[in-house]
Amino acid sequence: MLNIAVCVKQVPDTEARLSVAADKTRIEEQGISFILNPYDEHAVEEAIRLKEKQGGTVTVFCLGPARAEEAIRTALAMGADKAVHLADAAFGGGDEGTAAAALEKAIAGKSFDLVLAGRLAIDDASGQVGARLAEKLGWPHVTAVTRLAVEGREAVANREIDGGSQVVAVTLPAVITAQRGLNQPRYPKIPDIMKARRKEVAKVTPADLGLSGGEVGGAGAKGKVAGLAPAPGRSAGKVIAGEPADAARKVVGLLRDEAKVI
Amino acid sequence: MTTGPATRQIYWDIDLHWLIYIFMLLPLVLLGYGMWRRYRMWRQGGPDQRFGDWWERTKTVIWESGLQRRVLRDLFPGVTHAFIFWGMLALLGGTIVVGVQADAGLRIYHGWFYLAVSLILDVFGALSLLAVVVAAFRRYILRPARLDNRPDDAYFLAILFVTLLSGFVLEGLRIAARPDPWGAYNPVGVAFSLPFSGRPEATLELWYAVLWWAHMAMAFTFMAYLPFSKALHIFVAPVNQFFRRLGPAGALSKLNFEDETIETFGVSEVTQFSWKQLMDSDACTRCGRCQDNCPAHLSGKALSPKSLVQGVKAQMEWTFTHRGVASQDDTGPKLIGDRVPEEALWACTTCRACEESCPVFVEHVEKTVGMRRHLVMMESQFPPELQLTFKNLETNFNPWALGWAGRADWRKELAGAAEPFEVPLLSEHPNPEYLLWVGCSGSFDARNRKVTLALAKLLHRAGVDFAILGTEEKCCGDSARRLGNEYLYQTLAQENVEVLKGYGVQRIVTACPHCLNTLKNEYPQFGGEFEVVHHSQLLESLVATGRLKVAPITPKVTYHDSCFLGRYNRVYEEPRRLVLAASGARPVEMPRHGASAFCCGGGGGRVWMEESQGQRINVMRAKEAMGTGTSRVVTACPFCLTMLEDGVKLSGAATPAKVCDVAELLQEAVQ
Ligand SMILES: Cc1cc2nc3c(=O)[nH]c(=O)nc-3n(C[C@H](O)[C@H](O)[C@H](O)COP(=O)(O)OP(=O)(O)OC[C@H]3O[C@@H](n4cnc5c(N)ncnc54)[C@H](O)[C@@H]3O)c2cc1C
Ligand code: SF4
Numbered sequence: 001m002l003n004i005a006v007c008v009k010q011v012p013d014t015e016a017r018l019s020v021a022a023d024k025t026r027i028e029e030q031g032i033s034f035i036l037n038p039y040d041e042h043a044v045e046e047a048i049r050l051k052e053k054q055g056g057t058v059t060v061f062c063l064g065p066a067r068a069e070e071a072i073r074t075a076l077a078m079g080a081d082k083a084v085h086l087a088d089a090a091f092g093g094g095d096e097g098t099a100a101a102a103l104e105k106a107i108a109g110k111s112f113d114l115v116l117a118g119r120l121a122i123d124d125a126s127g128q129v130g131a132r133l134a135e136k137l138g139w140p141h142v143t144a145v146t147r148l149a150v151e152g153r154e155a156v157a158n159r160e161i162d163g164g165s166q167v168v169a170v171t172l173p174a175v176i177t178a179q180r181g182l183n184q185p186r187y188p189k190i191p192d193i194m195k196a197r198r199k200e201v202a203k204v205t206p207a208d209l210g211l212s213g214g215e216v217g218g219a220g221a222k223g224k225v226a227g228l229a230p231a232p233g234r235s236a237g238k239v240i241a242g243e244p245a246d247a248a249r250k251v252v253g254l255l256r257d258e259a260k261v262i
Numbered sequence: 263m264t265t266g267p268a269t270r271q272i273y274w275d276i277d278l279h280w281l282i283y284i285f286m287l288l289p290l291v292l293l294g295y296g297m298w299r300r301y302r303m304w305r306q307g308g309p310d311q312r313f314g315d316w317w318e319r320t321k322t323v324i325w326e327s328g329l330q331r332r333v334l335r336d337l338f339p340g341v342t343h344a345f346i347f348w349g350m351l352a353l354l355g356g357t358i359v360v361g362v363q364a365d366a367g368l369r370i371y372h373g374w375f376y377l378a379v380s381l382i383l384d385v386f387g388a389l390s391l392l393a394v395v396v397a398a399f400r401r402y403i404l405r406p407a408r409l410d411n412r413p414d415d416a417y418f419l420a421i422l423f424v425t426l427l428s429g430f431v432l433e434g435l436r437i438a439a440r441p442d443p444w445g446a447y448n449p450v451g452v453a454f455s456l457p458f459s460g461r462p463e464a465t466l467e468l469w470y471a472v473l474w475w476a477h478m479a480m481a482f483t484f485m486a487y488l489p490f491s492k493a494l495h496i497f498v499a500p501v502n503q504f505f506r507r508l509g510p511a512g513a514l515s516k517l518n519f520e521d522e523t524i525e526t527f528g529v530s531e532v533t534q535f536s537w538k539q540l541m542d543s544d545a546c547t548r549c550g551r552c553q554d555n556c557p558a559h560l561s562g563k564a565l566s567p568k569s570l571v572q573g574v575k576a577q578m579e580w581t582f583t584h585r586g587v588a589s590q591d592d593t594g595p596k597l598i599g600d601r602v603p604e605e606a607l608w609a610c611t612t613c614r615a616c617e618e619s620c621p622v623f624v625e626h627v628e629k630t631v632g633m634r635r636h637l638v639m640m641e642s643q644f645p646p647e648l649q650l651t652f653k654n655l656e657t658n659f660n661p662w663a664l665g666w667a668g669r670a671d672w673r674k675e676l677a678g679a680a681e682p683f684e685v686p687l688l689s690e691h692p693n694p695e696y697l698l699w700v701g702c703s704g705s706f707d708a709r710n711r712k713v714t715l716a717l718a719k720l721l722h723r724a725g726v727d728f729a730i731l732g733t734e735e736k737c738c739g740d741s742a743r744r745l746g747n748e749y750l751y752q753t754l755a756q757e758n759v760e761v762l763k764g765y766g767v768q769r770i771v772t773a774c775p776h777c778l779n780t781l782k783n784e785y786p787q788f789g790g791e792f793e794v795v796h797h798s799q800l801l802e803s804l805v806a807t808g809r810l811k812v813a814p815i816t817p818k819v820t821y822h823d824s825c826f827l828g829r830y831n832r833v834y835e836e837p838r839r840l841v842l843a844a845s846g847a848r849p850v851e852m853p854r855h856g857a858s859a860f861c862c863g864g865g866g867g868r869v870w871m872e873e874s875q876g877q878r879i880n881v882m883r884a885k886e887a888m889g890t891g892t893s894r895v896v897t898a899c900p901f902c903l904t905m906l907e908d909g910v911k912l913s914g915a916a917t918p919a920k921v922c923d924v925a926e927l928l929q930e931a932v933q
């Protein structure tokens with residue numbers, strides 16, 4: 001029996017055309033699709049597989065605005081049992097610290113054996129929340145895991161490191177963050193999608209977690225996003241025509257003289 | 263010699279002939295019981311609305327059973343079958359006439375009517391007998407690959423042969439014993455009498471009596487054996503033709519996701535098919551025509567539409583005989599897996615070549631998609647590459663991982679045109695003459711964007727007032743639906759219908775036959791009734807009415823029929839007329855064209871899947887196209903364009919043909 005908590009975040013689709021909002025600290029949300037953060041999908045999948053093997057429950061935790069419920073439903077359709085949504089407006093505008101602090105309050109003391117999270121949220125990409133959460137819970141953590149085996153009270157996790165892999169063993173409860181390759185997330189079955197619509201999503205406020213307004217969101221954040229700037233647009237590529245041998249010579253010439261990279 | 267009206271003595275030499283009516287009872291009961299049993303097997307299936315349009319349905323039976331239309335399309339086996347059928351039909355008619363004459367007290371069998379019937383029976387009977395021999399020769403000596411031989415096939419031919427032969431021997435014996443003054447009207451009978459001539463009459467009479475009863479016994483055996491054998495098709499084929507799907511050929515059935523009490527979707531057990539889908543399998547004669555036209559089968563994939571239908575039949579029978587057995591689910595054979603291999607289901611391009619060639623109107627595609635629906639929606643089991651396709655459709659409303667915001671970006675390329683013009687969005691320009699439904703390929707695929715540009719320029723030049731939906735357009739859902747993801751399809755369909763209705767759209771033109779089929783034939787299931795035409799149809803009318811002036815320029819070309827344009831929507835002629843206008847000649851046809859065209863390999867969502875088994879379908883078709891000796895292959899479908907262009911490249915042809923859409927061809931020729 002394993003009681004597993006999974007932290008999921010809703011992020012803009014990888015293909016969404018992003019633009020910076022007028023205040024230059026946020027992206028424009030109008031006209032983009034949001035998805036369940038891909039790393040979190042791996043985390044959800046791993047949690048469900050563990051549950052299917054060993055029994056237990058999977059609870060999803062998500063801090064995010066109302067639209068994030070869609071990502072929660074995706075996780076529920078994949079097979080998570082219930083969800084806690086930290087949706088209150090007061091949570092908004094925070095940083096990694098306030099996100100982790102709020103998640104810790106929601107997760108601590110509920111007899112979870114394991115917390116799974118993504119290695120990174122593909123939007124803000126700080127890769128901190130999992131680790132910070134573990135620190136706050138006082139649990140061991142392993143990040144960017146590509147293989148996970150849980151036996152009794154021990155979890156053995158593989159991490160890809162440059163040129164090899166590292167195997168880390170921790171005692172439960174622990175926090176594990178998922179790297180791509182951990183598993184192949186499932187495509188939900190329709191009856192599960194329908195069941196997911198009826199599953200419970202508890203909405204919690206800072207007060208429910210025993211947090212004051214000043215400890216969460218923008219008010220509690222230690223840092224502020226001072227500015228966002230789009231990446232400079234890529235200039236059009238060059239097509240070099242001609243016989244392969246000639247073309248290759250030209251490419252080498254351009255790389256040396258124009259791009260000065262060789 | 264007699265001089266009375268022409269006739270013959272019926273039941274000559276036979277005493278107590280009325281006993282046949284008593285002996286007939288048992289075979290009749292068996293026949294009735296056998297048919298009732300089949301009926302109950304079909305009724306294991308769910309409901310299916312196949313009623314109404316009675317005259318239309320009757321016409322199908324007249325053409326297809328009576329006149330053997332589709333049977334005769336395949337000449338050699340077709341003619342053979344037609345003669346057996348017409349012969350047996352004539353003999354059955356003759357037998358009824360005789361019965362009426364002898365036992366209903368109606369004196370009709372004399373004079374010219376007698377002579378005419380005699381002659382017809384003689385000739386048709388002989389042709390029938392000959393055809394049975396030819397059929398046996400084909401089946402057992404020529405052994406075409408599409409036939410699999412079971413003992414039942416031999417019994418059937420043997421019974422027909424013996425019954426027909428004994429009939430003629432009987433006639434011969436009669437004529438030998440009592441020379442017939444009307445022998446000229448029984449030429450075959452006279453021929454059969456020759457070996458017996460000169461024998462003592464008593465011997466002939468004895469032989470006749472014995473053989474007559476044997477002949478009757480044979481006929482009764484046939485009757486009793488019919489519902490338990492392939493002869494079943496004699497009854498079921500016409501009924502199946504009668505209940506065929508009318509209306510759009512390839513509109514798939516709609517599933518109900520609103521009703522929360524429904525918890526299973528698709529087909530994993532035969533009881534989830536409709537009664538018609540099950541009846542189909544009893545109409546099937548294992549003739550193999552479908553298999554012979556199936557691109558998946560011909561390219562060496564695991565699929566044979568014939569085996570698929572037979573698999574359904576075997577499972578239908580198994581389920582029927584095991585009904586009420588508690589452990590049925592766990593131990594028995596499974597429809598998907600044991601009867602129909604999973605990989606066969608994924609190999610289908612939903613091209614409908616099988617359905618179009620089936621003489622008894624079996625509907626294969628609905629079955630395949632039904633089982634795919636189960637795999638995708640209930641089991642989440644499908645070729646892994648499809649997961650990405652589904653996800654892309656969900657988040658970006660196109661099958662590629664391309665942001666939906668770029669859907670109308672193709673218009674930027676118009677700015678660089680010689681005579682730049684703007685294609686307005688429907689939101690800026692409501693109520694145009696036509697909505698141009700661009701489709702995913704036309705919007706995102708680099709090659710097909712060129713087709714969209716050509717089409718937009720042609721429409722602009724002809725002064726057609728049109729607009730596009732831009733980012734409000736989503737994938738029509740064709741691939742999702744045919745891949746069995748009905749849930750995703752319905753999400754897309756409902757959203758599209760809502761947008762289209764919101765703008766009050768009435769007329770739509772599209773270059774994609776998959777969009778065409780979906781919008782025109784399947785969106786009415788969601789309350790979307792629009793007039794939808796293919797770009798080839800609209801362009802053809804623009805050329806015909808002189809709104810587009812064309813001077814033929816290109817050399818001879820060949821034209822590849824898209825399955826979804828041709829077999830699905832019966833548009834064969836307009837693209838050919840465009841080819842004529844643009845190239846000065848009708849296309850040089852490939853061996854397989856029109857209704858029997860060979861698929862490009864991209865339909866049914868196959869375009870999103872790997873093709874690892876057997877030959878590549880697109881290469882086979884590209885070679886066939888280049889075999890016409892033309893240097894240009896004209897298509898009218900974005901998938902065909904992509905598949906054939908790849909096919910030409912992969913074929914390794916020394917002088918690869920150029921592949922282009924019919925709109926591009928026309929654009930070259932427009933003045
Ligand atoms: C009303 C409201 C509005 C918000 N608006 C935004 C917004 O516009 N943009 C934005 O990026 N964030 C928003 N957030 C969420 C919050 O500010 C971020 O979660 C936080 O900045 C985390 O940083 P990161 O994305 O770099 O996480 P990382 O550290 O890169 O994430 C690593 C992993 O931590 C977990 N995780 C991260 N964030 C969350 C979360 N929110 N809930 C559950 N698990 C999480 C996931 O498993 C993730 O894979 C909003 C929250 C609320 C309540
Ligand atoms: S639809 Fe086409 S590919 Fe599918 S079984 Fe029929 S002939 Fe074969």
Ligand code: SF4
Nearest residue numbers: 546547549550552620
């Ligand atoms: S399904 Fe039709 S075409 Fe195919 S074998 Fe049966 S009867 Fe013949």
